Structure formats: C-alpha cells, structure tokens
Amino acid sequence: MIIELFERTKLTASCPLTAAITLALTLTVAASAVPGKAGADSDPMPAQDSALRAVLWMRTAAEYEALCRQVYRAAWLHVRSETMKRIARPKPLAVILDLDETVLDNTAYSAYLIQSGLKHSKRRWQDWNRRNTDKIGLVPGAKAFIDRMKDANVHVAFVSNRSEEIRDVTVRILVNLGLGEKDELLDRDTLRLLLRTDSGSKQARRREVMEKYDVVALLGDNLGDFSDDFRSPAVNSIQGRRGKVREYNDNWGTKWFVLPNPIYGYWTKFIDWNRPGRYFDAPRR
Numbered sequence: 001m002i003i004e005l006f007e008r009t010k011l012t013a014s015c016p017l018t019a020a021i022t023l024a025l026t027l028t029v030a031a032s033a034v035p036g037k038a039g040a041d042s043d044p045m046p047a048q049d050s051a052l053r054a055v056l057w058m059r060t061a062a063e064y065e066a067l068c069r070q071v072y073r074a075a076w077l078h079v080r081s082e083t084m085k086r087i088a089r090p091k092p093l094a095v096i097l098d099l100d101e102t103v104l105d106n107t108a109y110s111a112y113l114i115q116s117g118l119k120h121s122k123r124r125w126q127d128w129n130r131r132n133t134d135k136i137g138l139v140p141g142a143k144a145f146i147d148r149m150k151d152a153n154v155h156v157a158f159v160s161n162r163s164e165e166i167r168d169v170t171v172r173i174l175v176n177l178g179l180g181e182k183d184e185l186l187d188r189d190t191l192r193l194l195l196r197t198d199s200g201s202k203q204a205r206r207r208e209v210m211e212k213y214d215v216v217a218l219l220g221d222n223l224g225d226f227s228d229d230f231r232s233p234a235v236n237s238i239q240g241r242r243g244k245v246r247e248y249n250d251n252w253g254t255k256w257f258v259l260p261n262p263i264y265g266y267w268t269k270f271i272d273w274n275r276p277g278r279y280f281d282a283p284r285r
C-alpha cells in the first residue's frame, strides 16, 4: 500500500503541481503509530500523523541501523567497564530498558495505520499486537546487548508503558524473540517486566528496580524513560525540554542511552502543528 501511495503520485507526475498536491494530501492522510495515545477513529487525520517518511527511514535506512548499533555498543562498553570495577557493591548490577522502539520494532504497526488510513487508538494498538506478534521485530543491537547482560550476570529490567492488560501478549513477543524466560516475565515480582498500571510516569517503577539493584544504565527512545524531569510539569515547552537535556549533559552516553524515534513520542506534544513554519526561522545554537 505504501508503494500504492507513490504509484498514485507517479500517475500524476506529468503535472508536477498536481503530483505535489496529491503527495501532500496523501501524507496528510497517512496515520502514525503512537502507542499509548488515544484517538477517536472518526477524527480527521491531523498533520502530526503524517509519518510516512519517518516510518520509511526506520524500516529502510542503513543509517538507522548504524545509529542503533552505535547506541547499544556504547551502552555495552559502559556496562562492561562497570562490571570490571573492583569496588564493593551492596547490590547486584542491573540495566533498565524501555520496550517499544527501544527493544521492540513496531514500525509494522505504523505501516499498517498508513496503509489502512486508520488512526492510532489504545484498543487498535492492543488488538494489532494480539494478531501480529510475528510482525514485531528487534531494534538493531538490542538482542546482542541483552544477551551480553545475561553473560555478564547483569539483571535486565524492562520498564514499559505497555498496559498490564497486554502482559500475556507482550511476554509472548519477548519469548519468541529470545529476550527472556516466560515464567520470569509473567511474574511481576521478578522485576523483569514492569508494565503500566495507572500513571504514565516510570519513576516509581524505576525506583522499585533501584531499591534492589545498582542500575548502571538506562536505555529508551523517549526522555521520560530516563527521568520525570523531562515530563510535565517539570517541563512544558520545546525550549524547556532541550534546556533540561543540557542540564543533564554528563549523563548522555555515560549512563543514559537514547534510541532514535522520529515517528512518535513526547516531543510531538509541544509542537504547534498548525504553524510548522515557526520552527524554520532560527538556527539551533
């Protein structure tokens, strides 16, 4: 269907203006995957759901593959140096990983929304997961990193905002991809898989892991995967978020490791989608 979108554009290629308009309309109609974000099916597609280019980048660009491998390699080198430190540690080591677009590649869901012209909703996301476990892939570098954690005896805790309602299917996905043992993942008390119950904040769940383990690395694709200092009410603007990132400058690449996600995330919340031109004026300093 993605191909069909371009085919439709190609048909009008004899008239560049018509082709441009057709493509613009097509992109506007395209929907993106936003796991955890609710939306009514009948709403018109807003501009922020024009995610075709971002989905294609994640599904085809070798640069995406290289970037993810770079992040996971840096994380591994950091964890390895921690395991080699000859210091007394009161607790065993652990790493905390987000799941969606950090370990699990759900771009097939985004492609499904684009192909069908449907909007993301919590129910649609959950139904799609139940029916398409085989379409969920691995973010490059994630499995090798997790395997290395096992070899190094470092506990892996998945802290995800997937709902508890889909723990069974999430466990099935993780087991099928060789990312853990079924019984451990099903039992929340093992601190292997901590899913969302009420709050979207992960702070309490991170604290729970930190009480038992010495957490030496956090990996995620959304700044909320690292600290609530990146979430409202601590920050409520684009500049506020970027300022906070600079405040934590020493953590990036040493303790916190960020995976790229151009499709969805908290970053979309602060954009004035009706006036995108306002972000084109000044160079970044």
Ligand SMILES: [Mg+2]
Binding pocket: 098, 099, 100, 101, 102, 220, 221, 222
């Ligand atoms: Mg994520």
